[in-house]
Amino acid sequence: MRNTIIELKSADLTLGNAAASVHVLRSIDLKIAEGEAVGIVGPSGSGKSTLLMVLAGLERLDSGEIIVRDTPIHTLSEDRLADFRGRNIGIVFQSFHLIANMTALENVAIPLELANVRNAFDIARKELQAVGLGERLNHYPGQLSGGEQQRVAIARALAPSPAVLIADEPTGNLDTETGRQIADLLFAKQQERGMTLVLVTHDTTLAARCSRQIRVASGQIAGDSHAEQTRLATVSA
Numbered sequence: 477m478r479n480t481i482i483e484l485k486s487a488d489l490t491l492g493n494a495a496a497s498v499h500v501l502r503s504i505d506l507k508i509a510e511g512e513a514v515g516i517v518g519p520s521g522s523g524k525s526t527l528l529m530v531l532a533g534l535e536r537l538d539s540g541e542i543i544v545r546d547t548p549i550h551t552l553s554e555d556r557l558a559d560f561r562g563r564n565i566g567i568v569f570q571s572f573h574l575i576a577n578m579t580a581l582e583n584v585a586i587p588l589e590l591a592n593v594r595n596a597f598d599i600a601r602k603e604l605q606a607v608g609l610g611e612r613l614n615h616y617p618g619q620l621s622g623g624e625q626q627r628v629a630i631a632r633a634l635a636p637s638p639a640v641l642i643a644d645e646p647t648g649n650l651d652t653e654t655g656r657q658i659a660d661l662l663f664a665k666q667q668e669r670g671m672t673l674v675l676v677t678h679d680t681t682l683a684a685r686c687s688r689q690i691r692v693a694s695g696q697i698a699g700d701s702h703a704e705q706t707r708l709a710t711v712s713a
């Protein structure tokens with residue numbers, strides 16, 4: 477049995493104000509093991525992105541616990557949480573979130589510099605070469621294709637060597653073939669580095685490539701292939 481790297485206990489969250497309040501996460505319990513590739517699926521509005529943001533430490537719970545690498549991150553101050561995130565969690569978004577007036581190299585290197593990493597530009601150059609963008613270092617995001625922009629975002633997420641990579645619909649803005657290449661890249665990096673990958677997708681082919689599939693519905697876990705396997709193993713034992 478592999479070690480648990482992320483654990484949610486009775487996670488509960490309501491978002492919005494009184495006029496538009498939504499109970500987004502309802503008492504979620506979840507354990508993710510080190511090195512797992514988890515694909516989260518579910519209808520629009522079911523709470524997938526919110527769940528990811530909680531796992532990434534970008535959204536606070538109303539109640540419950542979120543433990544990442546043995547650290548109860550819900551107890552950390554904003555500064556410590558930001559520091560923890562920077563060292564342990566990489567995040568990739570559907571719409572890339574690159575800084576328009578920075579080159580590909582700067583998009584990857586500047587966050588490292590801000591985190592006081594030495595040789596930030598050398599590391600950034602290597603990460604960009606590793607995602608196949610060695611010839612695009614000085615291009616601005618607007619001069620790159622969607623797939624290339626997502627490669628820059630992946631290089632940026634991977635540069636601090638995070639233990640966990642979180643991706644919200646990483647192929648959602650890309651055509652099928654480019655999306656497949658980006659998925660290949662994510663899984664290759666996950667294998668190479670023994671990372672834990674948690675992604676949300678509407679693409680059933682991409683979800684099927686993950687070692688575990690979780691279905692979210694109305695803010696709850698409505699299905700979990702891992703729990704299914706455990707149950708069947710128990711039944712047949």
Ligand SMILES: Nc1ncnc2c1ncn2[C@@H]1O[C@H](COP(=O)(O)OP(=O)(O)OP(=O)(O)O)[C@@H](O)[C@H]1O
Nearest residue numbers: 491492496498500519520521522523524525526527
């Ligand atoms: N800041 C907010 N204030 C109020 N409601 C919110 C807020 N953020 C999200 N919600 C609501 O919470 C629910 C879950 O949102 P979330 O973005 O997690 O869904 P999702 O499963 O990622 O959907 P999609 O597949 O469309 O991306 C939605 O009904 C949304 O309207």
Ligand SMILES: [Mg+2]
Nearest residue numbers: 524525526644
């Ligand atoms: Mg979403």
